[in-house]
Amino acid sequence: MTYCVGIKLNAGLVFLSDSRTNAGVDHISTFRKMIVYERANDRFMVLLTAGNLSISQSVREILQVEQLKDPDGEPITIWNARSMFDAARVLGQAVRRVYDRDAEALKNAGVEFNISLVFGGQIKGEGMRLFQVYSAGNFIEATLETPYFQIGESKYGKPVLDRVITPDTPLDEAAKCALVSMDSTMKSNLSVGPPLDLVEYEVNRFQSDKIVCIDMANPYYRMLHSSWGQKLREVFDSLEDPVWDDTHTDTPLKVPTAVNKPLKKISRPEEKLI
Amino acid sequence: MTYCVGIKLNAGLVFLSDSRTNAGVDHISTFRKMIVYERANDRFMVLLTAGNLSISQSVREILQVEQLKDPDGEPITIWNARSMFDAARVLGQAVRRVYDRDAEALKNAGVEFNISLVFGGQIKGEGMRLFQVYSAGNFIEATLETPYFQIGESKYGKPVLDRVITPDTPLDEAAKCALVSMDSTMKSNLSVGPPLDLVEYEVNRFQSDKIVCIDMANPYYRMLHSSWGQKLREVFDSLEDPVWDDTHTDTPLKVPTAVNKPLKKISRPEEKLI
Structure with missing residues (x-):
């Protein structure tokens, strides 16, 4: 390609x-x-x-x-x-x-x-x-x-x-x-x-x-390639991991007031999604 | 999709x-x-x-x-x-x-x-x-x-x-x-x-x-969305822009010793690429 x-x-x-x-x-x-x-x-x-x-x-x-x-x-x-x-x-x-x-x-x-x-x-x-x-x-x-x-x-x-x-x-x-x-x-x-x-x-x-x-030996490209990869990783690491409940964070992943309910689990063969 | x-x-x-x-x-x-x-x-x-x-x-x-x-x-x-x-x-x-x-x-x-x-x-x-x-x-x-x-x-x-x-x-x-x-x-x-x-x-x-x-109102996702966008931009800005010659930088874009030559320019209709 x-x-x-x-x-x-x-x-x-x-x-x-x-x-x-x-x-x-x-x-x-x-x-x-x-x-x-x-x-x-x-x-x-x-x-x-x-x-x-x-x-x-x-x-x-x-x-x-x-x-x-x-x-x-x-x-x-x-x-x-x-x-x-x-x-x-x-x-x-x-x-x-x-x-x-x-x-x-x-x-x-x-x-x-x-x-x-x-x-x-x-x-x-x-x-x-x-x-x-x-x-x-x-x-x-x-x-x-x-x-x-x-x-x-x-x-x-x-x-x-x-x-x-x-x-x-x-x-x-x-x-x-x-x-x-x-x-x-x-x-x-x-x-x-x-x-x-x-x-x-x-x-x-x-x-x-x-x-x-x-x-790939170009000095600028090499710098860009390694710095971007490394700093992207640092930014990624600097972002808070998800915290599932709201006891220890201002930005919880689960909020009781959410409009959309989590998916229902299916636990028996005869159970329907809807 | x-x-x-x-x-x-x-x-x-x-x-x-x-x-x-x-x-x-x-x-x-x-x-x-x-x-x-x-x-x-x-x-x-x-x-x-x-x-x-x-x-x-x-x-x-x-x-x-x-x-x-x-x-x-x-x-x-x-x-x-x-x-x-x-x-x-x-x-x-x-x-x-x-x-x-x-x-x-x-x-x-x-x-x-x-x-x-x-x-x-x-x-x-x-x-x-x-x-x-x-x-x-x-x-x-x-x-x-x-x-x-x-x-x-x-x-x-x-x-x-x-x-x-x-x-x-x-x-x-x-x-x-x-x-x-x-x-x-x-x-x-x-x-x-x-x-x-x-x-x-x-x-x-x-x-x-x-x-x-x-x-889109989820607190964690909102934090992730805005922080990732903003920090990605900061990382991008923190990387040196390309400098074309090697007078002011350790990582020039153009190096005299490069293996691959820059493209030849075509400047007349009868000129061939190869």
Whole structure:
């Protein structure tokens, strides 16, 4: 599988991807799932891919040459699009092109046409934008209320994003949060693994040098991994264990006034629940 | 959906379940997913159910009267089984009985025969045992290495269980961990919701009064919910943000000696990744 996250903040964008690919558990490989498109002073775009690797790679390959026509019949590509919306349309078109070419053969082989993409960046003349693109080539855009998108094995790492990320979160802090989210995912799911690719993009820069490949020997990641695990455990230990009655605590687990009664026990075969 | 967890420790067993059921997002109801079977001084068993509610309820109903035959032709029920393994076989048989009755009609209606169960407890004469039972009526048993089972929306709450639970974890601490796991799940997934049912069983007691229904006004749960969220945030804030170069930190994000190179940027249409 895969885990990728893209975050849109007032201060910029953060992208993080793992690089484990598996077909079953006995065919595990490393493929990096991020591409950075940059033309300095003009546009900066990042693409994250999850799903069937042959589809992802085909989309990445043809995206470079894929075209849509504008109303005057002029070709639009990701390199001349005037908006990220148009660039996302070109990406959606590339997905549909691969669908037309491969979907039937895949279906005959019992394989679903399965791809999901996160695509974000900034083109000179407008603000930053972040999209999630589906297998049908349709897409949605991140908003103030939903400032991040995840693809792949997203559930393990979602709670910490929900607790931390808002549009006001600073860039480095959001990168830290994405890494913690990735760390939780890698702890609980073997199909997500290193190395990680991380990009930070500052608004209105139209380029970035904050691009790093993080392996398990990376000093910052090691610190984060061990400190987060250890401090999480300290916090957990610092919380009071449940006390069943209210004689010794202000926060008892059982309260006589509770609305919902504890479950009735069944103690004979003929006894009914209701 | 549903989220339930059952944990087997040296000190006893912990079971926790939510009570939200949904068919789509506009048909949300409350159904409790735990049943406690207790005959004091003889056996204590808990069943947690996830999946299609009509299947779960049918299994729960017929489990009371379901029988297998022992080698001498004598009927085995959950009330006279001499081992939890036999009781789990009776449960598996009940699942198969419902399959025989309903699966074809469900299939005709486009509904999958989908149920998963956690079943654990202790019968006098042997130790505690914990099982996960599948739609086919087959089952697996928890071991020292894998001391817990989750059913339903299990991914959000898995990282904290992986970090905390070992066979040596005390009962109350495991209950706290299960509640934190549930709290993370409810934060990120609307289909899991209160009230919660929690049971703690102490080894060799063959009964338990530590059974509570927890709603959002429960003093202990409120304390846990707010303290965990707040302290998690404090821990997160206490971790150093990434520093990109190594001039001001011992744990830089970028290191010159890294094995994996950062991603190459693509800056022209004709440029290739590889």
